[in-house]
Amino acid sequence: MYSQSAPAKINLALDVLGPRPDGYHEMRMVMQSVSLQDQVTIREMPEGFRLLVMDLPEGVKTLEQRAAEAFFAVLGRPVPGLEVRLEKRTPAYAGLGGGSADVAAVLRLLREMYCPEMDPAELEAIGLTVGSDVPFCVRGGAALAEGRGERLTDLPPLPPCWLVIAKPAFDLPTPEMFRRLHSRTPSDGPDVNGMAGALRKGDLHSAAACMGNVFESVLEPPEQREVLYIKNTLCRFGALNAVMSGSGPSVVGIFAHKEDASAALDDLRNVCQTAALAQPMGRLI
Numbered sequence: 077m078y079s080q081s082a083p084a085k086i087n088l089a090l091d092v093l094g095p096r097p098d099g100y101h102e103m104r105m106v107m108q109s110v111s112l113q114d115q116v117t118i119r120e121m122p123e124g125f126r127l128l129v130m131d132l133p134e135g136v137k138t139l140e141q142r143a144a145e146a147f148f149a150v151l152g153r154p155v156p157g158l159e160v161r162l163e164k165r166t167p168a169y170a171g172l173g174g175g176s177a178d179v180a181a182v183l184r185l186l187r188e189m190y191c192p193e194m195d196p197a198e199l200e201a202i203g204l205t206v207g208s209d210v211p212f213c214v215r216g217g218a219a220l221a222e223g224r225g226e227r228l229t230d231l232p233p234l235p236p237c238w239l240v241i242a243k244p245a246f247d248l249p250t251p252e253m254f255r256r257l258h259s260r261t262p263s264d265g266p267d268v269n270g271m272a273g274a275l276r277k278g279d280l281h282s283a284a285a286c287m288g289n290v291f292e293s294v295l296e297p298p299e300q301r302e303v304l305y306i307k308n309t310l311c312r313f314g315a316l317n318a319v320m321s322g323s324g325p326s327v328v329g330i331f332a333h334k335e336d337a338s339a340a341l342d343d344l345r346n347v348c349q350t351a352a353l354a355q356p357m358g359r360l361i
């Protein structure tokens with residue numbers, strides 16, 4: 077039996093440059109993996125593919141299976157019987173890459189079990205066939221992500237700090253959030269280069285100052301009210317800054333002090349669907 081953690085990702089800065097001919101969008105973002113994580117366990121079975129998970133959202137099952145099929149297609153051998161068990165802690169459809177993180181952990185485990193010599197870049201390429209965020213989730217740490225999100229340049233992780241990650245009680249479908257951007261009046265996006273520079277300098281305060289997410293500009297008024305309420309609460313408790321992650325609706329606040337982060341967490345637990353304390357993590361592979 078093989079087991080690995082599947083750390084969620086947050087977007088410290090996220091800009092969408094425009095639509096691409098392939099139907100995706102050209103991205104520029106700084107991603108960071110965090111210690112809010114699922115646990116993924118795989119064991120061989122005589123035959124078939126079985127995914128065991130509590131409260132499995134529709135559609136998630138096929139991603140793990142598709143990843144396994146893509147992995148063994150590259151190896152040129154049939155998919156063995158596999159049982160994948162997910163212990164979920166990261167909320168799904170939340171902008172935290174929960175589903176991508178699980179798929180990425182499945183791929184890291186399959187590499188460990190069947191092909192330890194496989195180049196991590198090849199594993200990331202297999203991940204891209206399943207989802208745009210999967211290559212980053214395979215690698216972890218912090219990175220500037222471009223293209224669909226798969227062109228990764230490693231960055232030093234955020235300097236030691238505390239993160240409060242809170243998800244309001246509504247979901248935002250990613251394709252719909254990308255569509256909303258098309259009717260938006262173009263304006264300056266977040267300072268993605270500034271964020272990359274701040275991480276390279278190890279400067280937590282400038283990193284906090286560069287946090288931004290273009291998807292916040294296309295929230296509908298009721299969604300915006302909830303996201304703003306969480307951001308304001310985080311800042312009231314001493315967050316250096318707060319930003320929505322990915323296509324939302326989760327919000328991340330960065331704190332220099334654990335006591336402030338814990339106080340914010342206690343407050344937000346009462347009003348959010350989920351709220352968690354986390355720390356930035358380094359590379360996983």
Ligand code: C5P
Pocket residue numbers: 099100101102103206207208209223224225250251254
């Ligand atoms: O790649 P993934 O399947 O995770 O993407 C989910 C959806 O998000 C895509 O179907 C697409 O609508 C949108 N997307 C995009 N451009 C990206 C990544 C995702 O338009 N770079």
